[in-house]
Amino acid sequence: MSTPTRVYIARLAGVAVFDPNGDQVGRVRDAVARLRSPQRSPEVVGLVAEMPMRRRIFLSINRITSIDADAIVLGSGTLNLRRFEKRPNELLVLQELLDRRVQVQPDSRAATVVDVAMECSRGGEWSLTRVAVREQSGRLARRGTLHQVAWDNVRGLSGIADTRGTANLLAVLEDMRPADLANALQDLPDARRNEVAAALDDQRLADVLSELPEHDQVEILAALGRERAADILEEMDPDDAADLLGELPPPEQDVLLDLMEPDEANPVRQLLKYTPGTAGSVMTSEPVILPPDATVAEALARIREPQLSPAVAAQVFVARTPMTTPTGRYLGMVHFQRLLREPPADLLGGVVVNDIDPLRPTTPLPEITRRMATYDLVAMPVIDRNNRLVGAVTVDDVLDHSLPPDWRDRDAAADTAAEPPSPTTADTTEHRNG
Template sequence: MSTPTRVYIARLAGVAVFDPNGDQVGRVRDAVARLRATKRPPEVVGLVAEMPMRRRIFLSINRITSIDADAVVLGSGTLNLRRFEKRPNELLVLQELLDRRVQLEPGGQPGAVVDVAMECTRGGEWSLSRVAVREQTGRLSRRGHLHQVEWDRVRGLSGIADNRGTANLLAVLEDMRPADLANALQDLPDTRRNEVAAALNDERLADVLSELPEHDQVEILAALDRERAADVLEEMDPDDAADLLNELPPPEQDVLLDLMEPDEADPVRQLLKYTPGTAGSVMTSEPVILPPDATVAEALARIREPQLSPAIAAQVFVTRAPQNTPTGRYLGMVHFQALLREPPADLLGKVVVNDIDPLRPTTPLPEITRRMATYDLVAMPVIDRSNRLVGAVTVDDVLDHSLPRDWRDRDALGAPGASDAVLDGDGG
């Protein structure tokens, strides 16, 4: 194996995994260590890699030909894509040890784990060898000294961890996309998951909640105090906030809506009035809306705003004033490709099209799906009886509500795996 003999595992988080042909097959998310009956450090038996579609599989250490902080390269052999499940005698190093409160021997100095190294012996066996521990000084003005010590000089690495912090685990997770972070949270025990979620800032937590199964959303929201929960709901897209509130009892909905800022709560209240399974219930009430006298250049600048999702930014809806939903009279829409073909100084009123009938709030989901597929659209306008734009249904809205309710739940995605997720018996 062409690799350093000692590798700190937190530095591997997010590192790309390549097959022998140089094609990327996933990214490292953790290391799996097998506990021993003796006092010897746990044996590292493999890595957990995240593949496309958020599937996590086991990579046996025996299949890895190169491992460092830049890349992990696999040798020949066929991967079994069964989903990874930890065995009772195994340890997920980052998930279970990072931020764990421990004591340094011989003096019993308290500290927190910030990283763990695995080391390869001459016989080719990998084991957890050293632990990076930062002292807890009790002084807010400075950080404690960082120690790198042998595994057997740290007390508290086994058993149930109490009062763990989140700083180091958050540092490992901070570069993940919201969907990937949501997937990682599903791997954590409930208490640990709630701690990590609560430590995220409001905007980041709002993005992650939108990617979690409904039952996890509700449990995380319930673990927050109500004022914080209301703040997070304000950061969510109104349709996602409405979907989450729909999972709560009506009295709890009312409490949280009352705690939200009125201008953030009003569109959510409006969405909650629509019948489930209709355009009104799945639409976003904040598409890109401009008046007919706005220029093509202004429209292009608007859809470049980084907070807009690709589906929302794909078109501009044109209405009379006011431009907040429910708007003035709906005039039509302009796809971003049409904007790219027009002179920047031209007015939207000159290029707007309205040759496709808009949806009504009561249009059922199967009809929405049929019409979007027929016309190859990524979004459709929703208008009320007064011809005012009240929102837009995007293709991701349709997918979210067409898939089974548990499609975000990792436990429902495919057959269960095990640590022997690599063929030929090289599992954990």
Template sequence: MSTPTRVYIARLSGVAVFDPNGDQVGRVRDAVARLRTTQRPPEVVGLVAEMPMRRRIFLSLNRITSLDADAVVLGTGTLNLRRFEKRPNELLVLQELLDRRVQLDPGGQSGAVVDVAMECSRGGEWSLTRVAVREQTSRLTRRGHLHQVEWDKVRGLSGIATTRGTANLLAVLEDMRPADLANALQDLPDTRRNEVAAALDDERLADVLSELPEHDQVEILAALDRERAADVLEEMDPDDAADLLNELPPPEQDVLLDLMEPDEADPVRQLLKYTPGTAGSVMTSEPVILPPDATVAEALARVREPQLSPAVAAQVFVTRAPMTTPTGRYLGMVHFQRLLREPPADLLGGIVVNDIDPLRPTTPLPEITRRMATYDLVAMPVIDRNNRLVGAVTVDDVLDHLLPRDWRDRDAVTGALTTEEELDEAHG
């Protein structure tokens, strides 16, 4: 194995994993260590890598030919794609040790684990040998001293952690996309998951909640105080916030809606009125809307706004004033590809397309799917009986409601390994 003899594991998180041909197959998310019955430090037996479709698999260290903070390269052979499941005598290093409160010997200083090093012996065995611990300090303006000490000089690494922070685990997770971070949270014990979720800022937590199964969304929201929960709901897209609130009892819905700012709560209240399985229940009430006298240049500037999802940014809806839903009379829409082909000074009213009948709030999901597929659309307008635009259904909204209700739950999608034989296969 071409690799340093000592590797700090937090630095491996997110590192790309390549096959022998140089193709990326996933990213490192953690290391697996096997606890020993003796006083020797745990033996590191492999890495956990995240593959496409959020599947996490086990990579035995024996399969790895190169390992450092830049890349992990696998040797030849068949890659076992069975989902990783931790055995009772194993330890997920980053998940279970980062931020753990420990004490150092001698001296008894207390601190939090910020990283753990694994080291290779002359016989080729990897073990957890050193721990980086940030000393606790009462001074808010100064960070505590960083100690790097031998594994056996740290007390509190085994057993259940009673008090833990989140800063170092969040540092490891901060570069993940919301969907990948949601996947990582599902691997954590419920208490730890709720701690990490609560430590995210409102916008980040809102994005992550939208990627979690409904039962996890509800549990995380319930663990927050109500004022913080309302703040997070305000950061969510109205349709996502409505979906989440639909999982709560009506009295709790009312409490959270009352705590939200009125201009944030009103579109959510409106979405909650629609019958499930209809256009009204799955649409977003905040598509890109411009008047007919807006220019192509103005429309392109709007669809470039970074907070817009690709599906929402794919088209501009043209209406009379007012420009917020429910708008004035709906006139039509312009796809962004058409905008790219027109002179920047041209007006939207001259290129608007209105030859496709809009949806109604009561249009059922199967009909929406059929029409979007027929016309190869990524979004369709939804208008009321007065021809006012009330929202738009995007392809991601449709997929989210066509897939099984538990599709975001990795256990339901991939199936958990339950037998000892399957566990052996998953560990190579």
């Protein structure tokens, strides 16, 4: 194996895993260690890698040919794609040890785990040998001394952890996309998941909540407390906030809406009035809207705004004032490709397209899907009886509401998936079946 003899595991989080042909298999999310007698430190038996579609699989340490900070390379063989499940005698190093409160011997100094090192013996066996800890100094542990100690000199690494911080686990997770972070949260025990979620800033948590199954969203929101929950709802897109509030009893909906700023709550209240399964219930009330006398250059500048999703930024809707929904009279839309072909100084009123009938708030989801597929659209306008734009249905809205209700639940998705083994990557059945 071409690799250092000592590797700190937190530094491997997010590192790409490649098969012998150079094709990426997934990314490292954790390491699996097998608990042994108290006199022996845990043996590292493999890594947990996350593949596309949020599937997490086990990679045996014996089949890994190279480990470094840039890539993990597997040897030849076939890859077992069965979903990883931790066994009773196993430890997920990052999930269970980071931020754990421990005592450093010989004088039982209080410390917090920052990282854990695995080391390879001459016989090729990997085990957990060193722990990077930050000794607590006063009330703020982050000000304490950071140093490495032997595994045997740390007490409190096994058993149920006391309430702990989240800083080091968040550092491992901070570069993940919201969907991947949501997947990682589903792996945590409920109490730990709620701790980590509460430690995220409002915008980050809002993005992550939108990627979680509804039952997890509701549980996390309840654990936050109403004031913080209202702040998070304000950061969410109105359609996502409406979907989440729709899972709560009406009295709780009213309490949270009253705690939100009126300008943020009003679009959500309106969306909650629409019948489920219609354009009104799935649309976003904040598409890109400009007047007909705006220029092509202004439109291009608007759709470049980084907070816009690709589906929302794919087109500009043109309407008379006011520019917030419900707008003045709806005139049409301009796709971004058309904008790229037009002179920057031209007015939107001269390039607007209105040859496709808009949706109504009552249009059912199957009809929306058929029309978007027929015209190859990524978004369609929704207008009211007075020809005012009230929102837009985007392709991601349609997909989200067309898939099974539990499609975001990683366990449910894994149980129904049926992927054939790849013939190019390492066989991982030895340990898991042994």
